Structure formats: structure tokens, C-alpha cells
Amino acid sequence: MDETPSAQDEISEERSPARRRARGRNPRGQGERLRDEILSATLRLLNDLGDDEALSLRAVAREVGIAATSVYIHFEDRDALVYAALERCHRDLVRDLDQAETGAADPVARLRARLLFLGSWVGRHSGLYKVLHESTLNQRTHLAFKEDLTDRTTAAVQRCMDAGLAPADDAAAVSLDLRAAVHGTVSMRVNEPDLPWPPLEEQIDRFLTKLVGVRLPGGS
Numbered sequence: 001m002d003e004t005p006s007a008q009d010e011i012s013e014e015r016s017p018a019r020r021r022a023r024g025r026n027p028r029g030q031g032e033r034l035r036d037e038i039l040s041a042t043l044r045l046l047n048d049l050g051d052d053e054a055l056s057l058r059a060v061a062r063e064v065g066i067a068a069t070s071v072y073i074h075f076e077d078r079d080a081l082v083y084a085a086l087e088r089c090h091r092d093l094v095r096d097l098d099q100a101e102t103g104a105a106d107p108v109a110r111l112r113a114r115l116l117f118l119g120s121w122v123g124r125h126s127g128l129y130k131v132l133h134e135s136t137l138n139q140r141t142h143l144a145f146k147e148d149l150t151d152r153t154t155a156a157v158q159r160c161m162d163a164g165l166a167p168a169d170d171a172a173a174v175s176l177d178l179r180a181a182v183h184g185t186v187s188m189r190v191n192e193p194d195l196p197w198p199p200l201e202e203q204i205d206r207f208l209t210k211l212v213g214v215r216l217p218g219g220s
Contacts, residue, residue, distance in 0.1 A: 031073075031074075034064075034070070034074070035074045037064050038060060038064055038066075038071055038075070038081070039084060039085045039088055041060050041063035041064045042060050042081055042082065042085040043085050043088070043089055043128065045059055045060060045063060046082070046085065046127055046128055046131050047125055047126075047127035047128045048127060049127060050126065050127035050130040050131065051127075051130070051131065051135065052078070052079075052082045052131050052135045052136065052137045053135070053136060055078060055082065057071050057072075057078055057081070060081070079137060079140065079141060082131070082135075082137055083137070083141060083143070086128075086131065086132055086137075086143065086145075087143075087145045089125075089128055089132070090132065090143075090145050090146060090148070090149065091145070093118075093121060093149070094148055094149055094152065096117065096121070097114050097117055097118065097149070097152070098152075100113045100114055100116075100117035101113045101114050101156075106163065106165065107156065107159035107160045107162075107163045107165055108160050108163075108165045108166070108208070108214045108216070110156060110159070111156040111157065111159075111160060111208070111212075111214075112204060112205070112208060112216075114153070114156060115178075115182055115204045115207075115208075116200070116201060116204055118182065118186070119182070119185075119186055119200045119204065120200075122186040122189070122190065123189075126190045129186070129187075129190060130190065132146070133183065133187065134187070150175070150179070153178070153179055154171050154172050154175040155171075156175075157171045157174050157175045157178065157212060158171035160212060160214055165214055165215070166212050166213045166214045167213045169213075174211060174212055177211045178207055178211050178212060181207045181211060182204065182207060185200070185203050186200075
């Protein structure tokens with residue numbers, strides 16, 4: 001993909017001189033290491049930019065310390081690079097969500113822990129969240145890897161129902177309502193941060209009570 005220089009090309013110039021120094025050639029057989037470094041650099045820049053179309057392969061190459069042509073060895077174009085970076089980001093997020101619910105007392109507590117972790121993750125990675133869910137790449141490409149998180153949320157809701165902690169219902173439909181509510185509030189918090197937001201925990205608890213039908217400790 002041919003690219004014209006843009007203002008964002010200068011972003012990585014503001015980073016540490018050590019990162020801008022020319023990168024040495026990888027030893028033979030370590031091409032995968034370079035690919036990982038390119039993905040890591042892409043995720044850093046996407047989080048800064050919050051917009052996949054503002055990303056330049058020149059800026060990615062400069063962030064890693066390689067020639068721009070080296071990026072094309074691993075990725076056909078910008079969309080292919082962004083897709084691969086988001087896929088890795090999503091995989092790591094799913095792993096961390098699974099870890100967040102470890103030690104929770106019951107299925108409701110585990111579902112709540114997952115949602116709270118997602119909210120905190122978005123607060124730390126708002127740019128990546130915008131690219132994952134609001135970028136034009138979503139319109140041009142089916143981000144199939146996102147289905148994994150959808151399935152896991154549905155399974156978490158189903159466990160609440162199976163345990164008798166939520167009314168029996170269509171878990172997929174309830175999960176969709178819950179996801180829409182959670183993604184709506186975290187997206188609005190990113191895009192309209194000056195609104196008088198209540199603590200995220202309070203909203204999550206209301207969603208769980210009203211949409212899933214669970215009873216939380218201390219609730220009515």
C-alpha cells in the first residue's frame with residue numbers, strides 16, 4: 001500500500017532516542033521475533049492514535065528501527081498489519097479476562113469480575129478499544145476473532161442460569177443485551193469523559209441486576 005506522509009508520522013520521533021536507533025539485523029531464523037516487534041509497535045501506536053487510518057507503516061518501521069520495506073515482508077498492507085495486531089491484542093485480553101475471574105466465589109461473581117476488568121482495561125487502552133470496535137476496519141473486514149469473547153460472555157451468563165443464580169432464559173440474547181450495555185457505557189466514557197459518570201461498578205451491578213436478573217450481595 002502506497003502511503004503519503006502524515007502528521008502522525010512524527011509521533012514516534014518524540015519517543016526515546018534508544019527506540020529510534022537503527023535496529024540490528026535479526027539472526028537467521030528469528031524472523032518471527034521481528035514480526036512480534038512490529039506487532040508490539042503497532043499496538044503502541046494504535047493506542048496513541050485511536051484510529052487505524054491514521055497509522056502509517058513508516059511510523060511503525062521507525063518505532064521498531066527498521067526500513068519500511070521490512071514491514072511489507074511480514075504484512076501485505078496496513079489492514080493486514082492492523083488485523084494481526086488487534087488479533088493479538090484480543091487474544092491477550094481474553095486471557096486476562098479469564099484470569100480476572102479466578103478465585104471468584106460463584107458464577108455471578110466471576111461474570112462481574114470479567115465485566116469490571118473489561119472496564120478497567122478500556123480505561124488503560126482507550127485507543128485500542130476504539131480501533132477494535134469503532135474503526136473503519138470493522139466495516140471493511142470481519143474481525144472473526146472477536147467472536148471468542150462473545151461466546152465466553154454467553155457461557156458466563158449461562159453458568160449463572162445453570163446455577164440457579166439468574167432466571168432461566170436465552171443466554172445468548174441476555175448476553176447480547178449485557179454486552180451492548182457494557183460496551184455502550186465504556187465507549188461513552190471514552191468519547192464523552194466529561195459527563196457526570198457514576199462509578200463503573202455501580203453501572204455494572206445495575207446491568208447485572210436488570211438485564212441478567214441476578215441478586216448481588218447487599219442488593220434488594
